[in-house]
Amino acid sequence: MSANPTVLPAKATHQQTRTFNQQLVLRALHDHSPLSRADLARLTGLTRTSVSHLVSSLIEDGLIEEVGRGRSSGGKSPILLRVAPDGRHLIGLDLGEALFSGAIVNLRGEILRSIHLPLEGRNGDAAVELVFELVDALRADDLSRVLGIGIGAPGIIDTSTGTVRWSVNLSWAELRLGPLLEQRYGVPVVVANDSHAAALAELTFFRRPRPNNLIVIKVGRGVGAGIILNGQLFQGDGHGAGEFGHISLGSADAMCRCGREGCLETRTSMRALVDAAGAVEPSITDEGALVAAFLAGVTSIRRIVLDAARELGVAVGWLIGVLNVRHVLLVGPVAELGDEWLGEVRRYARSSVLALLARDTQIEFGHVHDDVVELGASALLMEQQLGLGLIR
Numbered sequence: 001m002s003a004n005p006t007v008l009p010a011k012a013t014h015q016q017t018r019t020f021n022q023q024l025v026l027r028a029l030h031d032h033s034p035l036s037r038a039d040l041a042r043l044t045g046l047t048r049t050s051v052s053h054l055v056s057s058l059i060e061d062g063l064i065e066e067v068g069r070g071r072s073s074g075g076k077s078p079i080l081l082r083v084a085p086d087g088r089h090l091i092g093l094d095l096g097e098a099l100f101s102g103a104i105v106n107l108r109g110e111i112l113r114s115i116h117l118p119l120e121g122r123n124g125d126a127a128v129e130l131v132f133e134l135v136d137a138l139r140a141d142d143l144s145r146v147l148g149i150g151i152g153a154p155g156i157i158d159t160s161t162g163t164v165r166w167s168v169n170l171s172w173a174e175l176r177l178g179p180l181l182e183q184r185y186g187v188p189v190v191v192a193n194d195s196h197a198a199a200l201a202e203l204t205f206f207r208r209p210r211p212n213n214l215i216v217i218k219v220g221r222g223v224g225a226g227i228i229l230n231g232q233l234f235q236g237d238g239h240g241a242g243e244f245g246h247i248s249l250g251s252a253d254a255m256c257r258c259g260r261e262g263c264l265e266t267r268t269s270m271r272a273l274v275d276a277a278g279a280v281e282p283s284i285t286d287e288g289a290l291v292a293a294f295l296a297g298v299t300s301i302r303r304i305v306l307d308a309a310r311e312l313g314v315a316v317g318w319l320i321g322v323l324n325v326r327h328v329l330l331v332g333p334v335a336e337l338g339d340e341w342l343g344e345v346r347r348y349a350r351s352s353v354l355a356l357l358a359r360d361t362q363i364e365f366g367h368v369h370d371d372v373v374e375l376g377a378s379a380l381l382m383e384q385q386l387g388l389g390l391i392r
């Protein structure tokens with residue numbers, strides 16, 4: 001393995017070198033715990049003396065901990081180390097669904113507490129107020145260990161400045177959400193697209209060994225993909241990589257909230273399915289009722305859901321054809337529709353791409369669905385603050 005997440009500047013200061021080396025140690029432990037000090041020296045290429053100093057200061061800082069002794073290879077059995085799961089806590093927010101959700105997450109990606117607040121049609125400044133409410137409620141806990149706030153939001157997000165450039169669902173344009181929260185709460189804040197965050201959650205917490213390439217498609221209120229290439233999140237030149245929910249399929253039908261017609265999202269998102277189902281079965285007004293009708297085998301609803309699955313499948317096939325990524329995961333509220341929906345997506349994805357590529361590609365549900373964006377937003381913050389090397 002290589003534990004070389006970023007490149008150290010040629011004329012690094014002593015402090016830069018130390019931070020860089022600390023990050024090497026943290027990343028090795030994050031990926032391969034538990035490890036001895038000798039393992040760490042071997043994996044990072046640092047001297048045993050350096051490792052020893054770095055480990056002492058990281059233990060003092062509460063970020064790593066000793067977890068007993070490993071097997072001896074002759075001499076004294078070595079002490080094993082790991083990242084301390086509760087060494088820091090993170091606040092992760094998901095602003096992508098009809099409920100705004102927030103969670104306190106530890107360094108192992110375990111959710112310690114979560115809160116959901118209904119959006120109820122709010123947008124613009126009122127939606128920002130709801131974000132404050134969410135963070136205020138989560139901050140009622142002990143904040144001494146909170147590393148910062150990570151946010152997954154729908155739309156085009158400039159992660160480098162924390163700016164929501166355009167979020168059609170929330171009527172936000174050029175909203176400096178990151179700086180706004182940093183000012184209010186006095187902790188580091190990082191903001192990313194919600195599908196990008198979902199991809200980081202899978203990459204950071206659930207995939208071992210970590211795949212080089214991965215596509216995570218989130219289907220909920222919207223449809224979007226997070227694309228991991230060469231082990232890192234690929235955001236595109238303008239942070240819009242994976243926005244395939246707003247590729248227009250041409251036929252002029254429902255108007256999309258983005259202002260165009262025929263977007264994939266207007267035909268295959270959970271919101272689109274609820275709307276289409278409600279038009280034939282007026283009792284269906286939310287995702288729960290849609291899923292129940294589909295699973296109960298209501299013929300008209302089955303047709304709506306499976307037609308959409310086929311359409312999404314073809315679009316997934318395009319992604320596979322363009323990128324030849326072998327692992328494709330579907331996450332989000334859509335997972336409630338279960339294996340029949342997934343099977344139809346898989347079948348149409350495979351039939352719309354070269355047989356050789358299709359044969360090698362796995363299309364599955366991801367590990368988590370409800371909290372995937374909160375976890376991913378937390379992973380993003382860990383990346384930013386601890387340097388795990390996941391984003392270029």
Ligand SMILES: [Zn+2]
Nearest residue numbers: 246256258263
């Ligand atoms: Zn659109």
